[in-house]
Amino acid sequence: xxxxxxxxxxxxxxxxxxxxxxxxxxxxxxxxxxxxxxxxxxxxxxxxxxxxxxxxxxxxxxxxxxxxxxxxxxxxxxxxxxxxxxxxxxxxxxxxxxxxxxxxxxxxxxxxxxxxxxxxxxxxxxxxxxxxxxxxxxxxxxxxxxxxxxxxxxxxxxxxxxxxxxxxxxxxxxxxxxxxxxxxxxxxxxxxxxxxxxxxxxxxxxxxxxxxxxxxxxxxxxxxxxxxxxxxxxxxxxxxxxxxxxxxxxxxxxxxxxxxxxxxxxxxxxxxxxxxxxxxxxxxxxxxxxxxxxxxxxxxxxxxxxxxxxxxxxxxxxxxxxxxxxxxxxxxxxxxxxxxxxxxxxxxxxxxxxxxxxxxxxxxxxxxxxxxxxxxx
Amino acid sequence: xxxxxxxxxxxxxxxxxxxxxxxxxxxxxxxxxxxxxxxxxxxxxxxxxxxxxxxxxxxxxxxxxxxxxxxxxxxxxxxxxxxxxxxxxxxxxxxxxxxxxxxxxxxxxxxxxxxxxxxxxxxxxxxxxxxxxxxxxxxxxxxxxxxxxxxxxxxxxxxxxxxxxxxxxxxxxxxxxxxxxxxxxxxxxxxxxxxxxxxxxxxxxxxxxxxxxxxxxxxxxxxxxxxxxxxxxxxxxxxxxxxxxxxxxxxxxxxxxxxxxxxxxxxxxxxxxxxxxxxxxxxxxxxxxxxxxxxxxxxxxxxxxxxxxxxxxxxxxxxxxxxxxxxxxxxxxxxxxxxxxxxxxxxxxxxxxxxxxxxx
Numbered sequence: 001x002x003x004x005x006x007x008x009x010x011x012x013x014x015x016x017x018x019x020x021x022x023x024x025x026x027x028x029x030x031x032x033x034x035x036x037x038x039x040x041x042x043x044x045x046x047x048x049x050x051x052x053x054x055x056x057x058x059x060x061x062x063x064x065x066x067x068x069x070x071x072x073x074x075x076x077x078x079x080x081x082x083x084x085x086x087x088x089x090x091x092x093x094x095x096x097x098x099x100x101x102x103x104x105x106x107x108x109x110x111x112x113x114x115x116x117x118x119x120x121x122x123x124x125x126x127x128x129x130x131x132x133x134x135x136x137x138x139x140x141x142x143x144x145x146x147x148x149x150x151x152x153x154x155x156x157x158x159x160x161x162x163x164x165x166x167x168x169x170x171x172x173x174x175x176x177x178x179x180x181x182x183x184x185x186x187x188x189x190x191x192x193x194x195x196x197x198x199x200x201x202x203x204x205x206x207x208x209x210x211x212x213x214x215x216x217x218x219x220x221x222x223x224x225x226x227x228x229x230x231x232x233x234x235x236x237x238x239x240x241x242x243x244x245x246x247x248x249x250x251x252x253x254x255x256x257x258x259x260x261x262x263x264x265x266x267x268x269x270x271x272x273x274x275x276x277x278x279x280x281x282x283x284x285x286x287x288x289x290x291x292x293x294x295x296x297x298x299x300x301x302x303x304x305x306x307x308x309x310x311x312x313x314x315x316x317x318x319x320x321x322x323x324x325x326x327x328x329x330x331x332x333x334x335x336x337x338x339x340x341x342x343x344x345x346x347x348x349x350x351x352x353x354x355x356x357x358x359x360x361x362x363x364x365x366x367x368x369x370x371x372x373x374x375x376x377x
Numbered sequence: 378x379x380x381x382x383x384x385x386x387x388x389x390x391x392x393x394x395x396x397x398x399x400x401x402x403x404x405x406x407x408x409x410x411x412x413x414x415x416x417x418x419x420x421x422x423x424x425x426x427x428x429x430x431x432x433x434x435x436x437x438x439x440x441x442x443x444x445x446x447x448x449x450x451x452x453x454x455x456x457x458x459x460x461x462x463x464x465x466x467x468x469x470x471x472x473x474x475x476x477x478x479x480x481x482x483x484x485x486x487x488x489x490x491x492x493x494x495x496x497x498x499x500x501x502x503x504x505x506x507x508x509x510x511x512x513x514x515x516x517x518x519x520x521x522x523x524x525x526x527x528x529x530x531x532x533x534x535x536x537x538x539x540x541x542x543x544x545x546x547x548x549x550x551x552x553x554x555x556x557x558x559x560x561x562x563x564x565x566x567x568x569x570x571x572x573x574x575x576x577x578x579x580x581x582x583x584x585x586x587x588x589x590x591x592x593x594x595x596x597x598x599x600x601x602x603x604x605x606x607x608x609x610x611x612x613x614x615x616x617x618x619x620x621x622x623x624x625x626x627x628x629x630x631x632x633x634x635x636x637x638x639x640x641x642x643x644x645x646x647x648x649x650x651x652x653x654x655x656x657x658x659x660x661x662x663x664x665x666x667x668x669x670x671x672x673x674x675x676x677x678x679x680x681x682x683x684x685x686x687x688x689x690x691x692x693x694x695x696x697x698x699x700x701x702x703x704x705x706x707x708x709x710x711x712x713x714x715x716x717x718x719x720x721x722x723x724x725x726x727x728x729x730x731x732x733x734x735x736x737x
Contacts, residue, residue: 033473041480070384137439138386
């Protein structure tokens, strides 16, 4: 169960406490289950309207139970603003799906318009999340222009453009496709694969280097090349993994019943392994490249194997309980993420925070304008 | 009353001060760490209670005190019950269990009745010409990929057309609903209903079912798919289930996305079985109306199954359905057709028995 963190640093040795502050997640699966099921129930009976309030309560729970240096984070999002964003997102989805029913080209055109709006929407939603997060009564901030975000995600927009302007490929039985047809068939996929690490890395860089804690700017030191290195390693794991998976399925398929039933587990195992590796490495690279005002650094020591194991067990449990153990799984991941995260300060953290975390004024008026579009759904 | 201990933040720096808070005579007194001030209770904003997390008391001007003792805050400030409603719901064991049971019941009945009902109501209200372009496009695509022109002789073709026209007129469907004959090698003896009103019958099926009543039974079944707008309802049901699964599972991070595909697959199978039964029932009715026995459908199914077991050229399978243009189970081997619940069709024996029962 929840335990009160000591409100004074008296128990810890003063020198060590000053330099290295570990994060801690104090949420509890049974307690979060209550919040989750009530959220779900109320969201269903209000036909989704309560989901905006549910999101706020969920975020408050995960922020509020994340502690560092004897203080917790807080989330202040306004549910009405989130509801507005969700209605807009839902309308866009219905228009996109509905137009696909009439014409594929029209649907792609709508997707193109949406992707041109995306930089603005991303900037707004990152700003909304930052301004509504606080630590020790000092808010975070995010400020980026349309151009800043566009530069981070342009390959995605290019991808949609290629889909839109490319001639539709029509398979014919009589002959092999020509070189040009092969190109139109694979060009979008090649663009997506080559650009993916760039987009992930540049969104992380954009997010962190345009954020601030009060008046103290956050900095990001990792280069895009480091993300490419990481995804290249993941590609190697994926290739070996797919071969091993194919071999495993081939062998299991020869064992009647028991072997056949084991095939989905092999698939889940592979998925968890790849996802665990990528998430752990991306998280470490991102946090370890982040610093506050050049004085305080974040340090994440997540183990890909540990995270894969957590994902594997989570997936199995979620599948076998038809989703009822989702709260338990979410708390497990949050606890591990916090466990391996720390703040490293070159000087006394308390003294630094008292100085650096100055609030910048006049944010109250802006807040009403922003709305959350929840692109993560 | 003893004071409540709290962490105080002035909102301008992230310096933490340890203070004591006392409430008396409508005033809040904050003191400690070399500071002391007083504000009216009415000006203090108290954050909503949630789990064991500390409460935040916000003072005018951006300062706040963080208090760990939730009970003390509720008592000292006499926080209205209304303000802690969500917390009370979430932390009350009985309510959590009730929410759990009700949520499962709602999901189950939504899956059982709600989604099919909503899709049917929506499909019946959408204009009919919405689907007609899909049928024409779909037939063109199938002609390119699978079909060859029919090789049946003119007399056979005319007889089929006559049977079809009689059934269509009896069913009350518009005259735009038409029959197309094709030689479809890959899909063997098969009949499909394309959304928007085109019934396709393959040559092997027409040859296999020599009896006019049996052909009529198969055509009546396909007209059932068109009458009940199964393909449109199928698309709508799939979209509703996918959205709901996304809403529930999406909450738990992308990892659960993999898990979300499991219920979707089960739902898929169940709904198409329901459609097949509905089309069968429609066929019984139409057969009776045109002076035939519903038994003809059972005989047709048995003949098709026998054809499938003989294998070879005819390669007949259970009749296909209307979903997504009607060729979705092309890759399936004939043997795979009777896997009961996980199959997209009810088992043939079950359907033959149902037809026998309807004939009585």
